[in-house]
Amino acid sequence: MLADARRVVVLTGAGVSAESKIPTFRDAMEGLWASFDPQSLATPEGFAADPETVTKWYDFRRMKCREAEPNPGHLALARIERELESRSREFILLTQNVDGLHRRAGNKSVVELHGSLEVWRCTETGEEFRDLPAPFDTYPPRTDRGTVLRPGVVWFGEMLPPEAIETAGERLDTCDLFFAIGTSATVYPAAGFSDLARAAGASTVEINPDATPASGHVDESVRARAGAVLPEIVELAFGAGDASPRGGNG
Numbered sequence: 001m002l003a004d005a006r007r008v009v010v011l012t013g014a015g016v017s018a019e020s021k022i023p024t025f026r027d028a029m030e031g032l033w034a035s036f037d038p039q040s041l042a043t044p045e046g047f048a049a050d051p052e053t054v055t056k057w058y059d060f061r062r063m064k065c066r067e068a069e070p071n072p073g074h075l076a077l078a079r080i081e082r083e084l085e086s087r088s089r090e091f092i093l094l095t096q097n098v099d100g101l102h103r104r105a106g107n108k109s110v111v112e113l114h115g116s117l118e119v120w121r122c123t124e125t126g127e128e129f130r131d132l133p134a135p136f137d138t139y140p141p142r143t144d145r146g147t148v149l150r151p152g153v154v155w156f157g158e159m160l161p162p163e164a165i166e167t168a169g170e171r172l173d174t175c176d177l178f179f180a181i182g183t184s185a186t187v188y189p190a191a192g193f194s195d196l197a198r199a200a201g202a203s204t205v206e207i208n209p210d211a212t213p214a215s216g217h218v219d220e221s222v223r224a225r226a227g228a229v230l231p232e233i234v235e236l237a238f239g240a241g242d243a244s245p246r247g248g249n250g
């Protein structure tokens with residue numbers, strides 16, 4: 001299917017980064033965070049109630065992501081983009097992950113549906129800042145004007161960036177092959193993307209060691225780890241080739 005596809009859409013979730021030792025959303029509550037519920041930390045209400053704890057949690061995750069490296073699953077997705085591009089075919093990667101690893105692995109056509117840990121936004125002006133020194137020295141972090149910075153991620157109950165939704169909708173409506181990789185298919189609107197792709201007539205494939213609510217709706221449900229099976233899929237489709245990282249330091 002991949003060798004013949006002309007318009008590919010890939011959706012990824014935290015499971016793709018699990019093999020880079022980045023805890024998935026639920027595991028992120030390890031250790032000192034165990035006493036907090038992610039739904040309370042990843043919401044505007046949680047931030048308003050306790051900006052110090054919420055920004056500490058995000059800065060802790062930002063540090064973990066900077067220490068992490070792309071894994072074979074990330075590198076295989078970067079090769080898929082290169083191989084399709086060299087054949088003048090369409091590829092887009094819609095990620096729910098906020099860890100920046102897809103760009104570091106070399107993917108260029110990436111839509112960060114839920115924002116990024118590297119982006120911090122002024123709560124007064126909305127101005128965005130990237131590549132701020134990590135870790136912050138005070139919580140919540142502030143601009144040099146003293147205004148509070150929030151993580152540039154999409155919290156539960158917040159709208160996704162309109163341009164991300166628009167791009168995702170356009171690509172899902174015209175794709176002929178859709179992958180959902182490493183996502184629990186529980187968070188909307190991304191959880192509904194496999195149904196949109198199917199309605200557009202695309203072949204749909206899920207890659208996840210566990211079953212998810214989407215497993216019964218896709219054409220192929222591959223019970224495997226992304227880092228193990230994606231390199232095999234790429235070799236089958238495009239032959240042996242190099243999967244060395246080409247990305248900038250994101």
Ligand code: BV8
Nearest residue numbers: 013014015024025026096156157182183184187188225226
């Ligand atoms: C929205 C960024 C319109 C932040 C995230 C009631 C009130 C309010 C809202 C709602 C409501 N009911 C429903 C909603 C909508 C809500 C929603 O869907 N809630 C769910 C819980 C029911 N959605 C929203 O609020 C979205 N906005 O809808 O706006 C609106 C506005 C107001 C009111 C209503 C609607 C915004 C959603 C974005 C939230 N932000 N992330 C941060 O990261 O801190 S979501 C976050 O959790 C992740 O991005 C991810 O998407 C999600 C789940 O995280 P994980 O479980 O860790 O990861 P994942 O799901 O990907 O699961 C891991 C999978 O990998 C597992 O299946 C595992 O088996 C697999 N795996 C493990 N190892 C591997 C592997 N797979 C492959 N290989 C491996 N090695």
